[in-house]
Amino acid sequence: MTAGPDGPARRTALITGANRGIGRAVAAELHRRGTDVVLTARSAEDARAAAAELGTRWQALDTTDPExxxxxxxxxxxxxxxICNAGVLLDARTDPLSVPLDLVEQTLRVNLLGTWRVIQAFVPAMVRRGRGQVLVLSSGTTAEFGGRLFAGAPGYSLSKSALNGLTTLLAGHTEGTGVRVDAVNPGRVRTRMMPGQQQLPEEAARFIADLADLPAGGPSGRFFAEQRRPTS
Ligand SMILES: NC(=O)c1ccc[n+]([C@@H]2O[C@H](COP(=O)([O-])OP(=O)(O)OC[C@H]3O[C@@H](n4cnc5c(N)ncnc54)[C@H](OP(=O)(O)O)[C@@H]3O)[C@@H](O)[C@H]2O)c1
Incomplete structure (x- = not known):
């Protein structure tokens, strides 16, 4: 928490891949709600430009780069x-029997390992402070925690399923520390990744921002979907 101009502490939120799309809309929504936002992007110039427009802090953060x-x-x-939002969809309109595996490798490097790296960089300090919240951007292609994965973007579906697994691992590992870790499917959102969709990033951002105040002591490791908002 940071002290605001009038004294009371404000929550600080850091969002990856926030120069465009859902991440940028989440940064704008949280800023509008009074959160101290650190907008990050893999390009320092993109982060600086987006933050200047929104009025937030910024940092360069390429999730594939440990330094x-x-x-x-x-x-x-x-x-x-x-908010672990940075992600790529590189293997749309392929299938598991023919998808070039270098695309799968690149996808896993960003979506799974990049997210994991950011979590390793930030969550230990949350555990030491005894409070914190992590939201991992998952997807409907994972069939949540069971069922049949979407085969038309196999590397992407697997990477997001792995993130669901990582979410449950971390939720178990951080139980009782005051840190909660959950996954969220924002629904289909019109961005550069999914240009043909109806839902605007601002709508998805309101849903994600609503999840930003889940109670620290509540059950962690949940999968929230845009169509099924939490009742408590
Ligand atoms: N749109 C949908 O319908 C939908 C549905 C379900 C889940 N999601 C998930 O929601 C998240 C945001 O998606 P979006 O639709 O907003 O996609 P987007 O418009 O393509 O934005 C993706 C963002 O991730 C960033 N990124 C990619 N690689 C990065 C890296 N190595 N380090 C830091 N940032 C990196 C991009 O930065 P650059 O500008 O530098 O490329 C961009 O800011 C993703 O995790 C996606 O899988 C989206």
Whole structure:
């Protein structure tokens, strides 16, 4: 938490991949709601430009680069809410029998390992402080925690399923520490990743921002979907 101009502490949220799309809309929504936002992007110039437009703080953070993640963690100061949003969809319209595996490898490097790296950079400090919240951007392609994965973007579906697994691992590992870790499917959102969709990033951002105040003591490791908002 940071002291605001009038004294009371404000939550600090750091969002990855926030120069465009859902991440940028979440940064704008949380800023509008009074959160101290650290907008991050893999390009420092993109982060600086987006933050200047929104009026937030910014840091460069390429989730595939260990030094970049460590630098961002050192520079950002204490973070109460970490939104792991950065992601890629590289293998749309392929199938598991023919998808080029280098695309799967690149996808896993960003979506799974990049997210994991950022979590390793920020969450230990949350555990030491005894409070914090992590939201991991998952997807409907994972069939949540069971069922049949979407085969038309196999590397992407697997990477997001792995993030669901990582979410449950971390939720178990951080139980009782005051830190909660959950996954969220924002629904289909019109961004550069999914240009043909109806839902605007601002709508998804309101849903994600609503999840930013889940009670620290509540059950962690949940999967929230845009169509099924939490009742408590
Ligand atoms: N749109 C949907 O319908 C939908 C549905 C379910 C889940 N999601 C998830 O929601 C998240 C945001 O998606 P979006 O639709 O907003 O996609 P988007 O418009 O393509 O934005 C993706 C963001 O991730 C960033 N990024 C990619 N690689 C990065 C890296 N190595 N380090 C830091 N940032 C990196 C991009 O930065 P650059 O500008 O530098 O490339 C960009 O800011 C993703 O995790 C996606 O899988 C989206």
């Amino acid at each position: 970049s993640a460590e630098r961002a963690a050192a520079a950002a100061g204490p973070v109460d809410l970490l």
